[in-house]
Amino acid sequence: MxxxxxxxxxxxxxxxxxxxxxxxxxxxxxxxxxxxxxxxxxxxxxxxxxxxxxxxxxxxxxxxxxxxxxxxxxxxxxxxxxxxxxxxxxxxxxxxxxxxxxxxxxxxxxxxxxxxxxxxxxxxxxxxxxxxxxxxxxxxxTPFVPDTVPGIEHAITSNEIFDIPALPKKILIVGGGYIACEFACIFNGLGSEVTQYYRGAQILRGFDDEARGHIAELITGQGINLHVGTDVERLEKRDDGIWVKATDGRETLFDVVLYATGRxxxxxxxxxxxxxxxxxxxxxxxxxxxxxxxxxxxxxxxxxxxxxxxxxxxxxxxxxxxxxxxKGNPMKPDHSNVPSAIFTQPEYGAVGLTEEQAREEGPIEVYCAAFRPMQNAFIEKNERVMFKLIVCATSRKVLGCHIIAPHAGELIQIAGVAVKMGATKEDFDATVAVHPTMAEEIVLMKTPTRVHN
The missing domain is CATH 3.50.50.60 (FAD/NAD(P)-binding domain)
Incomplete structure (x- = not known):
């Protein structure tokens, strides 16, 4: 034919x-x-x-x-x-x-x-x-928006956010995934008053639990009004904004309501x-x-x-x-050890397994350090970065790497090469630190913070 x-x-x-x-x-x-x-x-x-x-x-x-x-x-x-x-x-x-x-x-x-x-x-x-x-x-x-919320037609999604006519003074972001968290940090940085509702117990479901908690603490400290265990009950368009009633009973007016509840x-x-x-x-x-x-x-x-x-x-x-x-060359795309970055402030870069996933596969050692980098310590800024390695206790391979720090997206791209190659904790230890940098911590962590047998 x-x-x-x-x-x-x-x-x-x-x-x-x-x-x-x-x-x-x-x-x-x-x-x-x-x-x-x-x-x-x-x-x-x-x-x-x-x-x-x-x-x-x-x-x-x-x-x-x-x-x-x-x-x-x-x-x-x-x-x-x-x-x-x-x-x-x-x-x-x-x-x-x-x-x-x-x-x-x-x-x-x-x-x-x-x-x-x-x-x-x-x-x-x-x-x-x-x-x-x-x-x-x-x-x-395409963005998912629940059709069971009364007044949902007054909300927008990430498809429309770049076309809003004015920067909102007050914005509500609904969701706890990476898109919601990124836009919460973006609008907070641009000068909006940001509130974030997430119906779950902690933001960034599916990512490393320790990293999730660290980011939640950071963004709250930056002034984002984060409310977990909270969802929208209904919305109404009013002359002075969008009225939102939450499932916890609070009632608030916002200029923009952005739903980032998955795709x-x-x-x-x-x-x-x-x-x-x-x-x-x-x-x-x-x-x-x-x-x-x-x-x-x-x-x-x-x-x-x-x-x-x-x-x-x-x-x-x-x-x-x-x-x-x-081309007659059967090829399977490789979906293992794919690095990713969440562009919160600071960023979160990850490759490989979370601590929770790795525990299911066998005995592991966890190396983790959270500290104020030099740039922050000098000006008495309390924001801490985090470096975390998850290591197989038997093969010594690094199963996962998690970084929360400025430019973590750039850092995880390089770390991703090592994890993809099957580098061991001893390979990391044998690498000379670049000083003074934040990232040198990734080769200086010598003692496990936790061991799971």
């Missing part, structure tokens, strides 16, 4: 674009449909704009510290419209690069929604049907069920180790599969897909 394309990609994010570019560069006929903007969540309304807001939010703290260090600095209010204009210009620039790179590789870009009709047919929003030998679904995720795979209305594709209970596309669904011609990569929701992982999955399907 002759097909219109060798590969049809649904979704123009990092994973989809990488797969499409590689396949088209190999001389295959490739099309890509993107209904919103090229670049996907990461570039347009995720990692990139968020990190730029993180950068902006740091300067208030920098200015305060500079004064203590002897600089005569007076900082005015944050100019949200000025920043927002520059932010949108940067996102447009990046979107153009994504589009140009795909186009240069030979990908036919269709700026409209596409759904799956059957294992070899997709339908465009204008009704056009296209046939293809392979379909790759890379539509990512779900963006598969609704995509036609996958009709095509026979098996989905999980949260709408995620079920795939095997090679990103193939139960329908042999249909594959999926990235957040839509709900494996590890990180942009670099989606790109690795896309490369493995291309190698497997079009």
């Amino acid at each position: 002759d097909f219109d394309y060798d590969l049809f990609v649904i979704g123009g994010g990092s994973g989809g674009v990488r797969a499409a570019r590689l396949t088209a560069a190999d001389g295959k006929k490739v099309a890509m449909a993107e209904e919103f903007r090229m670049g996907g969540t990461c570039v347009i309304r995720g990692c990139v704009p968020k990190k730029l807001m993180v950068f902006a939010s740091h300067y208030s703290d920098y200015a305060e510290e500079a004064g203590t260090y002897g600089w005569d600095i007076t900082l005015g209010d944050f100019n949200w419209p000025s920043f927002q204009k520059r932010l949108h210009a940067e996102l447009s620039r990046l979107e153009a690069i994504y589009t140009r790179n795909a186009d240069t590789a030979g990908v036919e870009i269709l700026h409209q929604r596409a759904t799956v009709k059957d294992p070899h047919t997709v339908v465009l929003a204008d009704g056009t049907e296209k046939t293809t030998k392979h379909i790759l679904v890379a539509v990512g995720g 779900t795979p963006n598969t609704k209305g995509l036609g996958l069920e009709d095509a026979g594709v098996e989905l999980g209970r949260h709408g995620e596309i079920k795939v095997d180790a090679y990103s193939q669904t139960n329908i042999p011609s249909i594959y999926a990569v990235g957040d839509v599969t709900d494996r590890i929701q990180l942009t670099p992982v989606a790109i690795r999955e896309a490369v493995a897909f291309h190698e497997t399907v079009f």
Whole structure:
């Protein structure tokens, strides 16, 4: 059978674009449909704009510290419209690069929604049907908002946060995951009064318990009104803001209510069920180790599969897909020891197992140090950093590394190499410290703080 394309990609994010570019560069006929903007969540309304807001939010703290260090600095209010204009210009620039790179590789870009009709047919929003030998679904995720909360239509999500018309004086952030915690720190740094509700007992569920507690203490100390065990009962739009009643009975007015209560795979209305594709209970596309669904011609990569929701992982999955399907080189994406960073203030970088996970696997030693780094101690700032290594008691391999410190995202990238290579605690000990730095602590911790047999 002759097909219109060798590969049809649904979704123009990092994973989809990488797969499409590689396949088209190999001389295959490739099309890509993107209904919103090229670049996907990461570039347009995720990692990139968020990190730029993180950068902006740091300067208030920098200015305060500079004064203590002897600089005569007076900082005015944050100019949200000025920043927002520059932010949108940067996102447009990046979107153009994504589009140009795909186009240069030979990908036919269709700026409209596409759904799956059957294992070899997709339908465009204008009704056009296209046939293809392979379909790759890379539509990512979408923010989850509970529809059972009265007045929820007055809240926004991380999709809309970059487009708010003014910097809120008072903002409520609902959620306890990394997105909620990051935006709490961002708006606190920009000068907003920040309240955060999380219905669970502690923020950052799924991360290392000791690190979770450390970050909760830090952000509370920075002035974020964190309330765990608390949720929203209902919201009302009023003349002077959004009235929120919490489950603990408190009633408060906010300028903006941001829901950051998780993300779900963006598969609704995509036609996958009709095509026979098996989905999980949260709408995620079920795939095997090679990103193939139960329908042999249909594959999926990235957040839509709900494996590890990180942009670099989606790109690795896309490369493995291309190698497997079009290069005759079966390749499984490696999901072990993937480093990650949470851009709170300070940041949290992690790779490998948490202490709780490692205890389930066998006897371990835990090395942990929390201290005031030189930069803070000099100005009598009480904020502490934390370095933690989790070590297998038998093999001596470092199973997990957790860092809470300024630029922890940069530090964990380097530490991640060592953990991925299987470095032992003795390898860390044998490495000469770089002095004076915070990070030297990672090779200076000699005595376990805890031992679990």
